[in-house]
Amino acid sequence: MPPLLTLPSPLVAPYWLQQHLENPDLIILDATVPYGSNGPDEALGLASWAAGRIPGARFARLQSHLSDVTTGFGFSRPQPDALVEALAELGIGEHSTVVIYDNFLNMWATRVWWLLRGIGFERAAVLDGGLKAWVAEGLPVEAGPTAPLARADTPLHARALTGFNDVGDVLGRAGGGALVCALPESYFDGSEPVNGRHGHIPGSVNIPAASLLNEAGQFLPVEVLRQKLAGVAGAPTITLYCGGGISATIVAFALHLIGAADKVSVYDGSLEEWNADPTRPLVGGSARNG
Structure with a gap:
């Protein structure tokens, strides 16, 4: 097995991400949940992702898939087994390296990063400045639908969430x-x-x-x-x-x-x-x- 992709820091710059876009172990997540008239609205984030994203980025579905929607409070942390399953559906497994970004102050990206850290997953980083920084560097974006995601072959192990x-x-x-x-x-x-x-x-x-x-x-x-x-x-x-x-x-x-x-x-x-x-x-x- 080739060596796993190594992150230089938990905070990565657009140029580093651009250099590694073709690495098969790299998973890029767009975690954006824009504010609508009734508060955070994942559907608006999905539309934004479809309109323009970093090439290969997957939409994280933080509000619905990476949160426990049964608590009565928005964005409650999910149970570990549910989190691991949602990550596996995004293609994230034992050999993945994950870079997360958003289009609003980094806070959606850091929320996903904190969840990953909470289950002991350390090969995750936040894209400094998010999509705005990527675009400001003149780097390419893609739009439109994508092929169905392949589930991770080796999902992460569920463990108690810390933090x-x-x-x-x-x-x-x-x-x-x-x-x-x-x-x-x-x-x-x-x-x-x-x-x-x-x-x-x-x-x-x-x-x-x-x-x-x-x-x-x-x-x-x-x-x-x-x-x-x-x-x-x-x-x-x-x-x-x-x-x-x-x-x-x-x-x-x-x-x-x-x-x-x-x-x-x-x-x-x-x-x-x-x-x-x-x-x-x-x-x-x-x-x-x-």
């Missing part, structure tokens, strides 16, 4: 750990609501996911990320949340880039779940919450 926690973990969080809100400041301080409520979970600090990216949607240099994350990187545990467990994975990925991801968990339900119970406390927006 996530739930509302009980946050409510019972011991002192000493960091709790980080990845939403923009206007949501953190209560100026704007999340699911009808204002403010943030008590004890949390604000590191907006977008603050870790440049204007082109690419991650800031590692030395800059270290500075921006210095206030939480030394904590014994780091719990991240956002609106629904998506943009928090940008912060998780950035912490991975600086070598601090082993103590990171994403609160999967985030404020979508937290705010569903009006008795759960929030701070910063008490006047608005009534």
Whole structure:
């Protein structure tokens, strides 16, 4: 068997991906889920993928296939066996190397990357800057339908997902750990609501996911990320949340880039779940919450 394709980093540049497009072990996933009138809409992502994508890219179906749609909350992590099966249907198996991209701030790509990391799959990377960076380099795109995907011959092994926690973990969080809100400041301080409520979970600090990216949607240099994350990187545990467990994975990925991801968990339900119970406390927006 030839050697497996080796990633230079969990963050790859368009030129690296272009050089390896013909490698048979490479799987490229478009994880985009655009926002429609009623929130994230996978159908819009599928239409966008069909209209223009990196050559060979497969549409990840993050909202329907890589999430548990039975929980009542959007984008809940799937059960391990369901995740492995969905990945196998995308052609991802033991010998695959996966590069994930999206067309919006990297957050859909980092969500898929965090899921893969959670089941112990390490040959995965995010395309820095996503499709916009690819197009900006003048690299080719393709459009239209594709042939049916071949299922992976050697699927991944299902194992317990790590890197996530739930509302009980946050409510019972011991002192000493960091709790980080990845939403923009206007949501953190209560100026704007999340699911009808204002403010943030008590004890949390604000590191907006977008603050870790440049204007082109690419991650800031590692030395800059270290500075921006210095206030939480030394904590014994780091719990991240956002609106629904998506943009928090940008912060998780950035912490991975600086070598601090082993103590990171994403609160999967985030404020979508937290705010569903009006008795759960929030701070910063008490006047608005009534």
